[in-house]
Amino acid sequence: MQVFVINLASATDRLAYISGQIGGPFERIEAVRGEAVPERLKANFSGTVSLLPGEIGCYASHLIAAENIVARGLPYAVVLEDDAILASDFHEVVETCVKHLPAGWDIVALSDVKSLPHCRLSQLSGERWLVRYAHFPKTTTAYVLSQSGCRKLLASRPRTRPVDVDIRYGWEMGLNGYGILPPPAGPSEKFESSIPKSVRRRFYWRSHPLRYLKGRINGVRNLGLANSVRAYLGRSSKSAVTRQ
Template identity: 35%
Template sequence: MSCPVYLINLPRDTRRLAVMQAQLQRLALPFEVTPAVYGRDLSAEERARLYSPALNRARFHQAMAPGEIGCYASHLQVWQRLVDSGAPHALVLEDDAELRPELPAALQAVAALPPHWDMIKLIGREPESVLQSWPLPGCAVELVRYQRAPSLTCAYLVSRDGALKLLRSRRPFFRPIDVDLRHWWEADLRLFGLTPYPAGQTDEATTSSIGSREFGAWWSRRWRKGRTQWHYSRGNTRANRALQALPDPFPELNAR
């Protein structure tokens, strides 16, 4: 497995780091720690450069918490790190990921694929509703294209082209990263997943490092949430129709 592995971890979360280090060593996966951004430590100028309150008000149903801003900024750092490295793709992990024994074989199978993908999710909700699936030789998982992309972001593969697309389209950002990546069509992101998923979440996931959100009045938030969900459903339906009109990206895998 030659692609870089980037582990996002707040320096203060030493226990999480130790758990991840043990898992990665057990699977013989070398990794690099990327210090996470602590949102409350950002200056007003840094926050304004990263996050757009105006776009947030227009296109999401509630303001982002400082921790959510820091989380997104951490992933931006990783994407830039991948671009600077020159590697074709990277494995990105948050420090609450549970790594399953199938992961190394799945990574090897993905490395043999043609570069017709930008992001492959390694965690989600089982079972998934999929548009299309492809068996991957040599491992017990298959590549899928989603009806609706899952929101979890603690384990995924991203290509260099995918990182470039996200860096161009998501500075500044205005939604939490788990929600934002579900809107893959906005960045022209070629998004797939592997199922059964070779990663999950540890018990640490129940204790978030992100912190609480900033809330507005409940009635305003409820109306805005309904509007956000309607826009997502409409955009997702249109994007899926466009995908189905395109040629099969992996005909050699005998899609079914």
């Protein structure tokens, strides 16, 4: 299983932290800063005024990871940010998950700070389940990306939202997404975010309310009406990852 870790050259402490958890081979993707996006990716962010420089750099770094998966012809790969905390059964549960995924999958969320409305598809190991979300989590801490998912993510278009928000709105690019609950990964509290937060709260759905409504309808269609009702009524408040 190919694992990529996105890491700034200066963040050696984070690299040591994540490598100690992975416990095996992985490849480091050098994260880029917003002011140093590679020429081939700059068109994605031209005219973008809604993204902070750190958000642009983060988004570009995830695109570079996707480029690597495509260039090598990998059927899929795990992408981790360097502040991820991994559960002790991380590798086992991800490998089992891939075997249970239906044809045509694009992305699997491995981290989820909130247990969003979902329906269970199949039991993976212990208490962990492969799930289908009504709407995808807002997180890029850890995920699995397939070849088809990479190509959809890389398709040229203006990027006006942070990468985690764009993936949450994945229906706009046709992303077929799944997840694992309880999640085998999550953001560590050991490090402060290297991306400064916007001083104002941004409500992205307000820009295209009809498109947002279409996405919610698409989520209900994916789950089915009965499953959607059960998913929304049975949603829980928070999921946590502990490493043993």
